[in-house]
Amino acid sequence: MxxxxxxxxxxxxxxxxxxxxxxxxxxxxxxxxxxxxxxxxxxxxxVSPKALAAMKAALPKLNHYPDGANYEFRSALAEHFSIDMSQVAVGNGADDLILELSMAYLEDGDEVVVSRSSFPMYDIYTAAMRARMIKTPLTSGHGIDLNAMADAITERTKIVYVCNPNNPTGTIVHADAVDAFIRRVPESVIIVLDEAYYEMVDSDSFPNSLAYVRGRRKNVFVLRTFSKVYGLAGIRIGYGFAHPEVISTLFKIKPPFNVNGLAQAAGIAALKDSxxxxxxxxxxxxxxxxxxxxxxxxxxxxxxxxxxxxxxxxxxxxxxxxxxxxxxxxxxxxxxxxxxxxxxxxxxxxxxxxxxxxxxxxxxxxx
Ligand SMILES: Cc1ncc(COP(=O)(O)O)c(C=O)c1O
Structure with missing residues (x-):
């Protein structure tokens, strides 16, 4: 051997x-x-010009560690999205939050449900936790089939990922379908609504996902990023909204300074760059x-x-x-x-x- x-x-x-x-x-x-x-x-x-100016201004402070709790940044997100700060997480890109969720909630042999042809980092972190990915087919129009996903949930399921708009298909699932799905999914399963691209959507029927989080729904995690519409892919900032218990759980395992000082300054300024x-x-x-x-x-x-x-x-x-x-x-x-x-x-x-x-x-x- x-x-x-x-x-x-x-x-x-x-x-x-x-x-x-x-x-x-x-x-x-x-x-x-x-x-x-x-x-x-x-x-x-x-890059967002306001974020760029804020990063330049933050450069001389790089001798200090950044704020590990991201207090000002999380407050700014909370204010911007009218949500309590205890419901806000930030990460080194949305990728980091997917990793943290996987580490926090998956154990050997657990199941994760996702649509076929979606964002590959879900698969990678699920496998890394020795959990099993269950994939459901796309609809004929390359959309995510939420009924098929709900049907695939078993008692071993811990996380379901709904990428909306879906990468790489660009399709969306509508508010009614998401609502029916959320009602079908057991409360013990975390529903990650990955909305990395939500700012680009101009459909009236796109779900108001934050309403579930503001309503203190325990198992909905809304995932977003500064990489796309704010032009900040290179500095790595993702953020998420969830129940305070989920946010505190992620705090247990997040690397202490995962969002660097320039990124925090950039994120706060970018939020003002309408x-x-x-x-x-x-x-x-x-x-x-x-x-x-x-x-x-x-x-x-x-x-x-x-x-x-x-x-x-x-x-x-x-x-x-x-x-x-x-x-x-x-x-x-x-x-x-x-x-x-x-x-x-x-x-x-x-x-x-x-x-x-x-x-x-x-x-x-x-x-
Ligand atoms: C659907 C989806 N989720 C998450 C991410 C990760 O975003 P970030 O750059 O914040 O890590 C991407 C990046 O392309 C994405 O397409």
Whole structure:
């Protein structure tokens, strides 16, 4: 028997998360000068100017540890969203809060229910806790099927993840369906409503998830991030709203200084940057309309997007098309890892980026 070091067995099934390829890597690998990244649903307008100024002002204070309890930051979130501070958690990205939830609530052999083709970090942290992922099929329109998810819950289920809008499909589940789902799920199961992209949604029937948390529902966790609409993916800030008991449980295991000093300053300032949010949402909405119109013109089908990316059906040659785009300096996301091998996910960019993507895609498909 080998006496080597053995990883814990939950990790055996884990493949590392593959992020969108960085611009510098593509420049180096393909000898290109001009590369655009439309692969990670980042904000194409840059960083919130108010957050940027606040980070610059916070630089000289970096000799101190940040506030581990995130008092000012959590107060600012509480005020902004009219919720009690005891119901607010922040993390080193929303990813960190998914990890903390997994560590806090999962044990060997527990089950987690999620839709097929959703955000991969749920799978990774579930496996890391030696729990089992139960996946339900998407609807025919690439939406999350909440009835199928509710049917899949057993007494071993501890967490269910509803990604809304769903990454990578861009679809939403509506308020009525979410309400019926929440009523069906036992109180012993944490329902994570992952709303990383909620600011981009302009549907009247999108759920008012915070109402469940404000109403002190014990098992609803609303997860959000500063990575998208505030343009702060690089500094890593996620936040969540839940019952005070859940927030206190996460406090037991969170790394002591998981949200750094610059991030806390950035988050507080970004909340006041409503101009940047409006500009980002408007640019995205127009970009989405333009891209959908152009995809129609190219005869390509796509899932109905309510957010800042579009899932496009390319066909069996999707990875060849993705590689061809890469060689021409356009980075998009292949969806094989999301169990959708015939699709590419493209993040909505600036008008120039959108135009370049469509032109390049058109040329590749025509050749
Ligand atoms: C659905 C979803 N949840 C969570 C995250 C993680 O966000 P963060 O950058 O805050 O870790 C992402 C990032 O792309 C996401 O798409």
């Amino acid at each position: 080998s006496k080597g070091i053995h990883q814990q067995h939950g990790l055996e099934s884990i493949n590392p998360y593959v992020p969108g390829k960085p611009i510098e890597d593509v420049k180096r690998e393909y000898g290109l000068d001009d590369v655009i990244k439309m692969a990670s649903n980042e904000n194409p307008l840059g 101009d940047f949010v409006t500009q980002s949402v408007d640019t995205n909405k127009i970009g989405r309309q333009v891209l959908c119109r152009e995809l129609d013109r190219l005869g390509l089908s796509y899932a109905e997007s309510h957010t800042n990316f579009i899932l496009i059906r390319i066909g069996l040659n999707a990875s060849t098309v993705q590689q061809s785009l890469l060689k021409r300096g356009v980075i998009v996301r292949p969806c094989r890892g999301y169990d959708l091998p015939e699709f590419l996910r493209v993040s909505i960019g600036t008008p120039d980026q959108n135009e370049r993507f469509i032109m390049t895609l058109g040329e590749i498909l025509a050749s």
